[in-house]
Amino acid sequence: MARACQHPFLNVFRHFKVDEWKRSTKEGDVAPVTDKTLKCTVYRVRGSVSAGSYIQLPKTSTQSLGLTGRYLYVLFRPLPTKHFIIHLDVSTEDSQVIRVSFSNLFKEFKSTATWLQFPFIFEAGRSRKDLAGMIPAGTRWTCLQIDLHDILLVYLNRCYSHLKSIRLCANLLVRNLYTSDLCFDPAVTIAEARRAKLPVTPVPREMAFPVPKGERWHDHYIHIRFPSDSSETFSEPVQKSCSLPEAVLPGHVLQLLPHPVAFSKQVQDSVSLKVQKLGPTASRWAPSAPRPLPEVNLSCECSEVSSVGGPSGHCQEPFPWVDKRAAGDSIHISAQKPAVEPVAPEHTASQESFLPDPVLRLKGVIGFGGYSTKWALWTRDGAAVVYPCHAVIVILHVDTREQRLFLGHTDKVSALALDGSGSLLASAQARPPSMLRLWDFQTGECLSLFQSPVLTISSLSFSDSGALLCGIGKDRHGRTVLGPGQGGGAACSRMVVAWATDQVGRGGEAVILAKAHTDVDIQAFEVAFFDETRMASCGRGSVRLWRLRGGELRFCPVDLGEHHALEFTDLAFRQAQDGHTLYVCSRSGHILEIDHQHMAVRHARRLLPMQTPGGPLPQKQTFSSGPGIAISSLSVSQAMCAVGSEDGYLRLWPLDFSSVLLEAEHEGAISSVLISPNGLRVLSATSLGHLGFLDVPSQEYSVLVRSHAALVVALATDCSRGQLATVSQDHTVRIWDLATLQQLYDFMSREEAPCAIAFHPTQPTLFCGFSSGAVRSFSLEAAEVLVEHRCHQGAITGLVTSPDGSFLFSSCSQGTLAQYHIGGPWCRILRMAAANVVCLDSCPSPNALAVSGDSRLLAFVGPSKYMVTVMSTASLDELLKIDVSALDLAGSHLNSAMVVCFGPTPPGHLLVSTSSNMVAVLDASSGRVVRELCCVHPVACSSLALSGDGRFLLTAADRAIKVWDYLAQASPSCQVYIGHSEPVQAVAFTPDQQQLLSVGDAIFLWDILAPTERSPPGSVQGSPKAPPTCKASLGARQLEDVVSGASGLPRQQVPVPSWASPLQLGICARPSKGLDATCSTRRARVQPTTRPDSYKHFMARYKASPLAKDLSLSPAGDEQLHLKAVVGYNGNGRANVVWRPDTGFFAYTCGCLVVVEDLHSGAQQHWVGHPEEISTLALSHYAQILASASVQSSTALHCQIRLWDVQGGSCRQLISHHSTAVQDLAFSPDDGFLVTLGDYGDRTLALWSTATCELMTSVCLLEPVHGVAFDPWDGGVLACVGRGAVTLWLLLQLGADVSLQIHQEPIPEEVGACELTSLCFGPAPLLYCGSNAGQVCVWDTRAGRCFLVWEADDGEIGVLLCSGTRLVSGSNTRRLRLWAVGAVPELRRKGSGARSHSVFMEHELTLDGAVVSAVFHDSMDMGVVGTTAGTLWYVSWAEGTNTRLISGHRSQVNEVVFSPSESHCATCSDDGSVRVWSLASMELLIQFQVLSQSCLCLAWSPPSCRRPEQQQVVAGYSDGTLRVFSVSRMAMDLKMHPHQAALTTVAFSADGQTILSGDKDGLVAVSRPRTGMTFRVLSDHRGAGICTIQSTRKEYGDFRAEGMDLWLAASGDQRVSVWASDWLRNHCELVDWLSFPAPVVTEASGCLPPTLAAFCPWDGALLVCVGLGVHPEVVFYSLYQKQVVKKIPLPFFAMSMSLSPRACLVAVGFAERVLTLVDCVSGAVQDFAGHDDSVKLCRFAPSSRLLFTVAHNEILVWEVMSH
DSSP states (O other), X not given: OOSGGGSSEEEHHHHXXXXXXXXXXXXXXXXXXXXXXXXXEEEEEEOSSXXXXXXXXXXXXXXXXXXXXXXXXXXXXXXXXXXOEEEEEEEETTSOEEEEEXXXXXXXXXXXXXXXXXXXXXXXXXXXXXXXXXXXXXXXXEEEEEEHHHHHHHHHOOOEEEEEEEXXXXXXXXXXXXXXXXXXXXXXXXXXXHHHTOSSEEOOGGXXXXXXXXXXXXXXXXXXXXXXXXXXXXXXXXXXXXXXXXXXXXXXXXXXXXXXXXXXXXXXXXXXXXXXXXXXXXXXXXXXXXXXXXXXXXXXXXXXXXOOBOTTSOBOOOOOEEEXXXXXXXXXXXXXXXXXXXXXXXXXXXXXXXXXXXXXXXXXXXXXXXSOSOOOEEOTTSSEEEEEETTEEEEEETTTOOEEEEOOOSSOEEEEEEXXXXXXXXXXXXXXXXXXXXXXXXXXXXXXXXXXXXXXXXXXXXXXXXXXXXXXXXXXXXXXXXXXXOXXXXXXXXXXXXXXXXXXXXXXXXXXXXXXXXXXXXXXXXXXXXXXXXXXXXXXXXXXXXXXXXXXXXXXXXXXXGGTTOBEEXXXXXXXXXXXXXXXXXXXXXXXXXXXXXXXEEEEEEEEEEEOTTOSOEEEOSSOXXXXXXXXXXXXXXXXEEEEETTSEEEEEETTOOSOOEEEEOSSOEEEEEEOTTSSEEEEEETTSOEEEEETTTTEEEEEEOOOSSOEEEEEXXXXXXXXXXXXXXXXXXXXXXXXXXXXXXXXXXXSOEEEEEEOSXXXXXXXXXXXXXXXXXXXXXXXXXXXXXOOSSOEEEEEEOTTSSEEEEEETTSOEEEEEOSXXXXXXXXXXXXXXXXXXXXXXXXXXXXXXXXXXXXXXXXXXXXXXXXXXXXXXXXXXXXXXXXXXXXXXXXXXXXXXXOOTTTTEEEEEETTSOEEEEETTTOOEEEEEOSOSSSOOOEEEEOTTSOEEEEEETTEEEEXXXXXXXXXXXXXXXXOSSOOOEEEEOTTSSEEEEESSSEEEEEEOSOOOOXXXXXXXXXXXXXXXXXOOOOHHHHHHHXXXXXSOOOSSOOOOOOSOOOOOSSOOOOSTTOOEEEOSXXXXXXXXXXXXXXXSOOOOOOOOXXXXXXXXXXXXXOSEEEEEEEOOOTTSSSOEEEEXXXXXXXXXXXXXXXXXXXXXXXXXXXXXOSSOEEEEEEOTTSSEEEEEEOOOTTOSSOEEEEEETTTOOEEEEEEOOSSOEEEEEEOTTSSEEEEEEOTTTOEEEEEETTTOOEEEEEEOSSOEEEEEEETTEEEEEEEEEBSEEEEEEEEEXXXXXXXXXXXXXXXXXXXXXXXXXXXXXXXXEEEEEETTSEEEEEETTTTEEEEEEEOOSSOEXXXXXETTEEEEEETTXXXXXXXXXXXXXXXXXXXXXXXXXXXXXXXXXXSSOEEEEEEOTTSSEEEEEETTSOEEEEETTTTEEEEEEOOOSSOEEXXXXXXXXXXXXEEETTSEEEEEETTTOOEEEEEEOTTOOEEEEEEOOTTSSOGGGOEEEEEETTSOEEEEETTTTEEEEEEOOOSSOEEEEEEOTTSSOEEEEETTSOEEEEETTTTEEEEEEOTTTTSOEEEEEEEEOOTTGGXXXXXXXXXXXXXXXXXXXXXXXXXXXXXXXXXXXXXXXXOOOTTTSSOOOOEEEEOTTOTTXXXXXXXXXXXXXXEEETTTTEEEEEEEOSSOEEEEEEOSSSSEEEEEETTSOXXXXXXXXXXXXXXXXXXXXXXXXEEOTTSXXXXXXXXXXXXXXXXXXX
């Protein structure tokens, strides 16, 4: 481009027509969006990997922009919390291309002869050590002015010629690019320059940023000039005419900090000078010499405040963009983030949170049961009862109704037991694995916490002394546990475990004495009170007596005789004069008395529902016919027996069961009964959650607890009467007394469920909304329905009253809003708002509607989930519409509103919870953003509440409640409270503001412990408050800088910058040696680094192929293709093979598939689901779960981790957390946790619960880590290896919270400077680690030291496995070695003096590639090993052999051909190999290898060639040679060199006597394999590579041409030629020539798709072609009619094609990783997934029964079902 055309400036985007993408290219997530600051269209480039999304000018690297302007102006805005890169390729005058890059990924300046890397640092009041990293929030639009001339001259001493190319990589917004030889000042307009006669070059109008009238450019934007002193400067008089600002606030400072180099003083200043955002005066009038700039290096606790006072002390507020709508006077406001700036140091002061720690205390709970309602116990004195309320254990005093609460369980309590002395309480929780807690009952202290071997404990029983605890439940394999050797394994089997607990109260732990499995059902289990070694159990069809003796649990079944088929439900012991009697009850009404000593049934009675003539009491009758009373529980004392039955009756019987003494009827079935120790009271519990007791002397029944039987979904509090109303999914509405926590009323509706609830502010009236759309008004005095309204068509989602008692508002799921007048005695409807006013997607929520404290404003989410509407409560006029999606423009998803809540008035804040886990505080009158609370919860907040004085903010999400110090403007602190076992549905303050309520699984009442004092008036209004005290370690020079800057005046000298490496935030800094530190689980992600120099570290294979979005998948059972087999193993994966010798389970990965193979039969299963290449696998220790992880796909933010059910082969759960790839997976020894390790680009360690698949904790790592493993001897310890140290993590679990405590030990000096790349645990406490230098280090994990090192290999050790006294090591030298390490435990005692002479190598094998995966039998005698060559080997150390199990190509597979008999197939690859396979078993039979060449094409000789035993294959190579191989002799017969260029396709003639070959230059050569002579070369297609050659037979004279052969050639320029030939006579003539227009270049490949053609097998006169024309389609061309006769459209341009020889089917492969099967008769299309890359090859077998497809080196074999 001529230089004159570029003067005075050039608009790059306009000149190259970026919007058309013809002269430029885009990749990844690039989209035009409208920016509300600039009010114009900009381009947004975003992506999780910066290099994966970009805008590039020009389109290809072979072109050049030719821009000669000295300055490049980049108008852009970095996206917050992201990284971005700008690449400039600059050409010098000597034609050298230099790359200049700017990025916040770079930590320091780096330079080479061809590359300059400048770190882009965004300073926001942070210390210089912490400048590198992600962009903070609140970034502004920036004009980056780059002096290309000075950059090359200063840093490389070269002369600038022109700008060759530009690449703008994610993540940023870009408006435009300009080049010019003029140095513009973007802050000065042409009018200002003329008016003030300034000697500057004002910015052209089209380059200017819009500035609101009366405001300054520098208040909105940033100007960066680099190098900073390269431009011409202004005169001194102009500088004097401009006054400096009174005070300069150190705000967000963009600076470019390259490393200083040894240049002259002037040059060095230009290198180290940083560019800061100052006021307009300081920026516009920059002098020629570097001007002193103020700088304060403080590390503050908070980085943002909502507003700051300017120099004049006034609050600077952002001005929202107001859009006047045509309809009405409503105002639409797009909420903008405030311009956030840190305050100056002189204004900072300390501010501490006034929240006490803790600020809440759980006072009481309303609820009973949760997991089960059968556990309710008396205390020893009978004064209190103990029962579970979901995850809380409650001790309720019977007379005073006071509660003591035991907190600690994280899931529902499944069993309780209290010892005979009443001093020890045992509890178990339901979530597998079941955790047990032993409590000091008097103090409430948890004495012991341990994990049970039982999956879920369903019953606990203490011995009378408390020294023995027994529990029952299903074991981890789904069985019920009772002693070693007792067998079992049935589906209903149980496990019984006995613990010794006598040492627990003395500082000891509970010890397992015995455990046993049984295959019978157990419903109840009890330890005998008279002998703690004896127990009894009952269940379906069995009563067993147990005994603990010699560390074993043994049982003896009771002979039940005719009662052997009964279903027994409960049992109880009783002491009698003649011995001990066991009572057992059944669901059929039988009660058996069993002689415990003789193990025989003494009496059998049955209770039948028969009435006597004189009364209503049912009487006992023995062995009568008819249905009995189902007895669920019984309890026996010395005088009576209490029986609870499913008919709801509690009955008291004498021990002879002659008549009923007392009975009490309950509302639901009785689940548990228990007689008090004094025998005067009987406790009963029902399945509906009611708990009460019958007082025997007074014959009165008292209710202790009532509760909802399902999830509580909403609550409301009454201001005047101290009442609470709740609604539940059990279809009830209940009213409670907040003082006593007792139920006052309840209403039930069986047909419809209540959804929302609200109290009248002044009257005794309750309003309730139902799922039917009805809104009812209830009188609390008369306990009746007053009025019912049915104006809604959908379920009620919101219900709220105005505080002044005038209005009631309701909304429904159909989006309608209703207003009611409630000021009079009756509730009447006033008006209905138009449909779709409220968001249709909203769910019922207490915060769906909100009314302000002054009763003037109504807020709700609607009409869409992205909008919040504010209306007038009196008229329902729309006042505001706030677009919450604008709150996070940089997010990957649109922000949507969840719930709303008004704050106290004044100041009139509206709080909105969003889907991005943020709470936005908005001004309710203007809609502007006052402040934001980010990352409030891991999930979106479901409920909000703000206290009346504005001091406390409550947020609830999942099972946690957070209390925030709302008055803290800068960085509000919060406290987290747990206790709910299910998600919290609503939170609210009580009317007196002294307590708060939370509802979900139960109703929790919390005391607020903060002092009752109100905040100063106006403190809630967002007024400026002093931020926390800045903490800094200041040296003398720094202190001087701070003092000199305290007056607000600039310093006279620029501080010398520190060039030390910035402090990275990841895992917590390592403490002093010998000390540990607990890491926070909430860390900012660290910057990506380059890939470690370690083959062990996974690196995903690069793929340019995109993922298809819409597939035409057929319903299950209708597929025409079935994936039969996968040929190959992914040698690029790491630890991607699992094998369990005891079960035979064997799995490995191939591309994005998990292949499960039967090693005996070879049959395969294929688990499909991952979109990208699978990096690693892990099998749980109990072989129930297989975990697989794939790399991040282009359509997702995180990579997938799938948990598969091994038995069923289905995906149990999909989880994601890591951003790039997963390096390693490991299960804890008990399979309770899964740890996932990110690769070098992610550098995070995540811990998951396998039971709930929830992320327990996650930490960021400073350095890449190569491997992770759990300690098999201590499940709470895991180890990581990486650069310079071994890291041990200790799992600390407190309730539901899990944290990781870190301890690092450096590598000893004798090991040298190396990286640890592999690890495995040996016998406790040994840890073996392999290094990249070939050493094996042995660590004592208890002592935290390395005591032994030996040279184990010459290369990097990537695999280590240890079992007993043997260790296996595998390395990148292809060696697999077996070591005898039996002496290592003894060497540990010698400490640092240990020598490796006692460690010796037993065996060694050399394989075909670097070892990447290995799994061995526990004996280490045999195992399976995977290599980078794509081979899986079976290794037997005993025999010293290695056998190939799975084999595949290492590189791209280029062709698949079949033998005429279809007994064999052959493949060729870029690795230079030709492999012959057995088609029946897909086993490798023969391999022909040519070194240093790629085999690009292949053909098998036709059946007419010669006898079957003399079959040949011909292969074409990249050097232009043809080689003919004999399959029967397994040798090469002939080598020819007919081409100078690489071959692309080869084919035999129909008679097999001639070979036709084509190359990439478009030449077709004809050769004879018998003589090796090339006798003809056709150059008709010269200039375009030959894509296809096919030859077939024809009748002589067909198509008016001589010869018996008909063949075609297709070239990449969309031309197809058809020829008739008789090669014996050297005759060849053209039959037809097809030429089509070129299609549009695909985004996937960046080049034209191949031109593919084939003769139609079912109609020899037809040609079938793809890749021809401008549209993707299958073209049918008739050789007779000389025209296209049919077209079938395709979704994409084809990469491969194959025609079925027997059926009218066409298989087409696409670059979008999709295989499509087209029915040419009906035109039906079916898509099939499972490929990891472009489907480069499709080949039908001759019989049409099989279809082979290839994606890179993966070969998939499909069975054609329609054949």
